[in-house]
Amino acid sequence: xxxxxxxxxxxxxxxxxxxxxxxxxxxxxxxxxxxxxxxxxxxxxxxxxxxxxxxxxxxxxxxxxxxxxxxxxxxxxxxxxxxxxxxxxxxxxxxxxxxxxxxxxxxxxxxxxxxxxxxxxxxxxxxxxxxxxxxxxxxxxxxxxxxxxxxxxxxxxxxxxxxxxxxxxxxxxxxxxxxxxxxxxxxxxxxxxxxxxxxxxxxxxxxxxxxxxxxxxxxxxxxxxxxxxxxxxxxxxxxxxxxxxxxxxxxxxxxxxxxxxxxxxxxxxxxxxxxxxxxxxxxxxxxxxxxxxxxxxxxxxxxxxxxxxxxxxxxxxxxxxxxxxxxxxxxxxxxxxxxxxxxxxxxxxxxxxxxxxxxxxxxxxxx
Numbered sequence: 364x365x366x367x368x369x370x371x372x373x374x375x376x377x378x379x380x381x382x383x384x385x386x387x388x389x390x391x392x393x394x395x396x397x398x399x400x401x402x403x404x405x406x407x408x409x410x411x412x413x414x415x416x417x418x419x420x421x422x423x424x425x426x427x428x429x430x431x432x433x434x435x436x437x438x439x440x441x442x443x444x445x446x447x448x449x450x451x452x453x454x455x456x457x458x459x460x461x462x463x464x465x466x467x468x469x470x471x472x473x474x475x476x477x478x479x480x481x482x483x484x485x486x487x488x489x490x491x492x493x494x495x496x497x498x499x500x501x502x503x504x505x506x507x508x509x510x511x512x513x514x515x516x517x518x519x520x521x522x523x524x525x526x527x528x529x530x531x532x533x534x535x536x537x538x539x540x541x542x543x544x545x546x547x548x549x550x551x552x553x554x555x556x557x558x559x560x561x562x563x564x565x566x567x568x569x570x571x572x573x574x575x576x577x578x579x580x581x582x583x584x585x586x587x588x589x590x591x592x593x594x595x596x597x598x599x600x601x602x603x604x605x606x607x608x609x610x611x612x613x614x615x616x617x618x619x620x621x622x623x624x625x626x627x628x629x630x631x632x633x634x635x636x637x638x639x640x641x642x643x644x645x646x647x648x649x650x651x652x653x654x655x656x657x658x659x660x661x662x663x664x665x666x667x668x669x670x671x672x673x674x675x676x677x678x679x680x681x682x683x684x685x686x687x688x689x690x691x692x693x694x695x696x697x698x699x700x701x702x703x704x705x706x707x708x709x710x711x712x713x714x715x716x717x718x719x720x721x722x723x724x725x726x727x728x729x730x
Contacts, residue, residue, distance in 0.1 A: 364555050367443025376417035379442040381410040387442050389416050393435035394581040396476065396559070397427035403437070406445060413442060428476075431600070436580050446556050451544035452511050453477055454524070456532045458539075459492060465499075465532060467491040467525065469507050473544030499529040520553045521545075535573065536566035564590075585648050592644045594633060601626025603725070604649035604658040604687075606642075606676075608633050608667050616661045619718055623725035628655045635666045642675025643682070650683045659725065660691040662701075669693040669701030677708055686711065692721050 366383065369392070370376040380387040391403035398404050403425045407413045417440055424434030451473035459466035469489040472480045481488055489510040493499050504522035513521050528540040539561035546556050567574040579587050589596030595610065603620045607613040610632045617627040629652070633645045649655050662672050672693070679685075688711040693701050705712050715721040 364558075365443045365446050367441055370417060370440045370442050371421070371438065373414045373417040373421065376440055376442050377410045377414035380407060380413035383442070383444045385409060386445055387413055388445050389413055389420075390441040390443070390557070391420050391425050391437045392439040392441055393425050393427075393430070393437060394578070395425075395427045395429040395435050397429050398425065401425055401427040403427070417442075438578070438580060446546055446554050447549035448544075448546045448556070449549055450547035451556075452546070453480070453541075453543045454507075454511075454521075454528075454545045455539060455541040455543070456493075456525075456529055457541075462492050464495050465493040465529065467493065467499075467503070467507055467529075469511055471511050473546070477543070493529065495533075499526060501526075517547065517551065517553060524553065524555070531560070535560075535570055536563050537561060538563050585652060589631075589645070589648050592641065592648075594631065594641065594645050594648070596632075596645070596648060597630040598652065599627050599629050600654070601628045602654055602656040604628045604652065604655040605631055606633060606645060606649065606658060606660045606662070606672075607631060608635055608637070608662055608672075612661060612663060616659065619661075619722055620659065620725060623722045625725055628652055633667070637667050637671070637675075639671055639675040639678060642672050643678040646676055646679035647683060650679060650685045650687060655687060657688045657690065659721070660689060660693070661721070662693050662695070664693060664695030664698055664701070668697040669695060670697040670704060671701075673701040673704035676705065677710075680708075680710055689713070690715065690721065690724055692716065692718070 368379045370379055376389060386408055388406050391398055405416050407416055420437045420440060423437055425437050426432060426434035453470040453473040455468045456465055457468065468477065470477065470480050470487050472484065472487055489507055491503050491507050501522060504525045505518060507525060508518040508521040532540045537560050542555045542558045544556050546554050548554050562573055583598045585598055586596055603625050605613065605616050605627050607616050613630055613632045617630060620627045629649060631645055633642055649658055662669060690713050691705060692715045702714060713724050715724055
């Protein structure tokens with residue numbers, strides 16, 4: 364890795380650049396890729412230039428292809444020594460859903476998004492699956508390295524890097540370790556010029572030291588609030604809020620929304636053991652999203668009774684004073700009681716009994 368340090372102020376960026384010899388690469392630290400194309404990475408030729416570039420980034424928001432139009436806040440910068448680059452490669456290990464195990468992905472075309480390489484030159488992508496029962500084997504590292512065109516000392520160095528990131532991937536319960544680019548330096552060595560890891564949220568209880576490194580400012584405030592409440596929530600880009608119990612039903616509900624020509628505003632699984640308070644918090648989160656123009660409630664009442672859901676919805680609407688229309692489909696335990704509670708609430712509620720009926724009525728909801 365190139366020598367470097369993190370700066371939180373323009374003055375710190377200037378000092379670090381001077382310590383590195385007067386030239387540096389300054390990189391915005393945000394939870395998104397595509398920073399270079401968005402103007403978040405720059406080679407500076409003097410400490411003063413480092414200070415000026417840092418001042419232009421810190422306190423602002425960086426908009427990349429992965430952040431959406433709202434961008435991500437820039438609070439920290441990485442200032443590091445420029446690398447002497449003679450070649451760039453891509454190297455990563457991630458979860459392959461098809462095989463149900465880790466998968467190494469590599470390409471001799473580094474420095475750009477791997478999705479772009481896969482779309483334009485799929486033949487240049489190297490895939491190497493790993494059997495978790497036996498682990499990552501030396502022959503696999505050599506196979507990937509040779510596919511990248513490496514030989515001799517470079518092949519041995521690449522094998523050590525691959526073994527290391529596989530160990531990291533497994534020990535920390537990660538979903539991705541990515542080095543992009545992994546460069547061949549002027550002296551023939553290998554340098555990880557840029558890298559990132561993706562954490563598995565459901566495994567963070569095993570790694571409190573990683574959880575403590577999180578930056579809530581980089582995350583959606585609604586997602587942070589949902590996480591604190593124990594609600595599975597992901598903000599999306601549509602206008603139909605979805606309140607569902609069960610991840611499978613939630614995924615099917617989002618498909619249903621798109622089948623009706625609309626886009627879901629969120630994935631939300633309130634869970635099977637929610638009480639009225641948790642349902643109310645879930646609805647409050649959706650009502651706090653200005654993009655939500657309507658809410659679809661698709662509940663299969665088992666452990667979570669329909670009347671509990673109805674009372675939680677009323678509590679949230681009463682607290683927010685909201686007028687967002689509701690489309691409600693309830694099945695299972697206490698469904699009639701739940702429907703009666705909502706029907707007599709004075710809220711703008713449309714009921715449906717079947718998924719086909721839901722799809723038809725969704726088309727009439729506000730966009």
